[in-house]
Amino acid sequence: MLRLSTKGQYGVRAMFEIARSCNHGPVTIREISERQDVSVAYLEQILNQLRKSGIIKSVRGPGGGYVLSRDPGKVSIGEILRELEGPVAITSCLDPKEGCMRVEGCVTHLLWKSLGENIEAFLNSMTLKDLLEGNEFISLKQRPGQVPGNIMAKVPDKTKARLAS
Amino acid sequence: MLRLSTKGQYGVRAMFEIARSCNHGPVTIREISERQDVSVAYLEQILNQLRKSGIIKSVRGPGGGYVLSRDPGKVSIGEILRELEGPVAITSCLDPKEGCMRVEGCVTHLLWKSLGENIEAFLNSMTLKDLLEGNEFISLKQRPGQVPGNIMAKVPDKTKARLAS
DNA sequence: ATAATAGTCTAGTGATTCTGTCAAGTATTA
DNA sequence: TAATACTTGACAGAATCACTAGACTATTAT
Ligand code: FES
Ligand code: FES
Numbered sequence: 001m002l003r004l005s006t007k008g009q010y011g012v013r014a015m016f017e018i019a020r021s022c023n024h025g026p027v028t029i030r031e032i033s034e035r036q037d038v039s040v041a042y043l044e045q046i047l048n049q050l051r052k053s054g055i056i057k058s059v060r061g062p063g064g065g066y067v068l069s070r071d072p073g074k075v076s077i078g079e080i081l082r083e084l085e086g087p088v089a090i091t092s093c094l095d096p097k098e099g100c101m102r103v104e105g106c107v108t109h110l111l112w113k114s115l116g117e118n119i120e121a122f123l124n125s126m127t128l129k130d131l132l133e134g135n136e137f138i139s140l141k142q143r144p145g146q147v148p149g150n151i152m153a154k155v156p157d158k159t160k161a162r163l164a165s
Numbered sequence: 166m167l168r169l170s171t172k173g174q175y176g177v178r179a180m181f182e183i184a185r186s187c188n189h190g191p192v193t194i195r196e197i198s199e200r201q202d203v204s205v206a207y208l209e210q211i212l213n214q215l216r217k218s219g220i221i222k223s224v225r226g227p228g229g230g231y232v233l234s235r236d237p238g239k240v241s242i243g244e245i246l247r248e249l250e251g252p253v254a255i256t257s258c259l260d261p262k263e264g265c266m267r268v269e270g271c272v273t274h275l276l277w278k279s280l281g282e283n284i285e286a287f288l289n290s291m292t293l294k295d296l297l298e299g300n301e302f303i304s305l306k307q308r309p310g311q312v313p314g315n316i317m318a319k320v321p322d323k324t325k326a327r328l329a330s
Numbered sequence: 331a332t333a334a335t336a337g338t339c340t341a342g343t344g345a346t347t348c349t350g351t352c353a354a355g356t357a358t359t360a
Numbered sequence: 361t362a363a364t365a366c367t368t369g370a371c372a373g374a375a376t377c378a379c380t381a382g383a384c385t386a387t388t389a390t
Contacts, residue, residue, distance in 0.1 A: 001250035002167050002284065006349065009256055009273065016272050028365070037267070041351055048367065061358025062364040077276065085166035091174055102202070107181050107296050108174065111242065118287055119167065122280055131272050171378065193336070206380055213338065226387025227335045 002090075004081070010038045011046050011084045012077055012131075018056060019072040019128040026058075026065030046084065053083040072132055078123030088116045088123075167255075169246070175203045176211050176249045177242060177296075183221060184237040184293040191223075191230030211249065218248040237297055243288030253281045253288075 017032045029047065033040045047066055050056050055075060056066050068075065082088075086095075090112040093100035103109050178201045186192045194212065198205045212231055215221050220240060221231050233240065247253075251260075255277040258265035268274050 001173060001246055002169060002253055002255060003257070004167060004255050004277070005347090008166060009277075012273055012276075030365085039350075042349075044366075044368090045350085051366090058366060059358090060356080060364090060366050062360070064358075064365050066366090081166055088167055090167065090169050092168070107299075108177055111177075111291065111296065112169070112174075115284070115287055119280070119284065122283055126276065131276065134272075170376090191336095195336085204379075207378075209337075209339090210379085216337090223337060224387090225335090225337050225385080227389070229336050229387075231337090 005085060007046060008081045008085045010036070010042065011050065011080055014038070014043060014047060015050070015056070015068075015075070015080050015128060016131050018066050018068055019075070019132055022068050022072060026063070026067050028065040031065070050080070050083060055079065055083060068128075071129075073127050073129035075128045076124045077126045077128075077131075078120060081123060088120045090116045090119075170250060172211060173246045173250045175201070175207065176215065176245055179203070179208060179212060180215070180221070180233075180240070180245050180293060181296050183231050183233055184240070184297055187233050187237060191228070191232050193230040196230070215245070215248060220244065220248065233293075236294075238292050238294035240293045241289045242291045242293075242296075243285060246288060253285045255281045255284075 013036045014032050017035055018027050021027045029040050029043050032038070032047075033043055047056065047058075051058050051066070054069060057069050058064070058066050089095035089098075091100075091109075092098040093103060093106070093109060094112055094116055100106070100109075179197050182197045182200055183192050194205050194208050197203070197212075198208055212221065212223075216223050216231070219234055222234050223229070223231050254260035256265075256274075257263040258268060258271070258274060259277055259281055265271070265274075
């Protein structure tokens with residue numbers, strides 16, 4: 001349940017690639033495609049949508065590609081996903097475009113609303129910088145009984161190597 | 166993004182109706198249908214699935230209907246949804262039935278995993294009893310700056326009346 | 331017995347959304 | 361002017377969703 005579409009997933013992975021090269025000039029769609037195993041044609045769609053929102057900028061012609069408009073620390077995962085898939089809306093009742101006549105007196109409405117707010121807070125608190133640093137597994141909230149632990153403990157060696165390069 | 170199917174939503178609302186009458190004998194599908202505006206035929210499917218999981222029991226014949234197998238406080242929303250829609254799986258990579266070859270070295274895998282665990286914890290912490298008491302809007306976690314406040318403050322009068330009866 | 335009540339089970343179907351592909355075009359640079 | 365790269369809109373197959381239909385079984389009251 002609660003699956004994210006591939007569009008959103010690929011979008012975040014593409015943004016990671018752009019963020020990773022933010023000090024090395026623009027990244028081409030082809031490069032992103034090769035590094036993340038997503039077709040060029042599909043990425044075109046996704047990146048275009050993100051460009052229109054102003055989150056990334058494009059450079060045309062030879063040597064061109066995509067660059068971040070902002071600091072990686074200022075781009076949240078929530079923002080990327082909202083642009084590609086619309087706002088979090090667990091139920092149609094909570095979708096600004098739809099709504100519901102039964103909200104008043106509905107026993108579950110606040111439940112879904114609360115869950116949605118939780119998710120949104122999580123996604124907004126996570127940025128591309130966290131992804132670059134391998135911090136993505138730090139939950140927004142530590143539940144009772146859970147201990148933070150060593151930040152790099154769970155990061156695979158492979159990832160460490162890529163991040164170091 | 167991240168929409169819950171109507172099946173899950175209706176399932177929780179149906180379970181609420183069964184829980185509400187847990188001291189008044191079985192509830193018929195017809196009653197649930199009328200109180201929650203869901204078709205009898207669709208509810209048949211949903212309740213049958215929940216019955217097979219053992220979460221509710223059925224009584225056939227006149228005067229029959231459905232009853233809870235357990236205390237409302239022992240039935241979590243997570244359990245209901247898991248039964249109807251499978252486990253939380255933000256991405257196919259996290260779905261026990263699918264998986265992914267790229268997990269090692271994938272920069273987003275832990276992000277989605279962490280989000281999924283957060284959601285699951287929220288859903289598991291919420292029970293039918295909370296719904297009956299109108300506590301459903303208490304977020305699992307109070308974020309910094311948020312104050313708990315009066316528990317019944319946001320509950321509509323309509324709901325209060327229904328809960329009192 | 332039998333009629334009425336109420337749950338059980340299996341299929342199937344139209345609508346929608348998802349997950350892409352394709353092709354023709356525009357802008358920039360060497 | 362050729363090569364590189366992004367831009368845009370249309371479209372199509374597959375999968376999932378959100379139900380509906382219909383035939384069947386079990387229980388109780390009369
Ligand atoms: S059914 Fe729409 S708010 Fe509950
Ligand atoms: S793509 Fe499957 S784990 Fe990241």
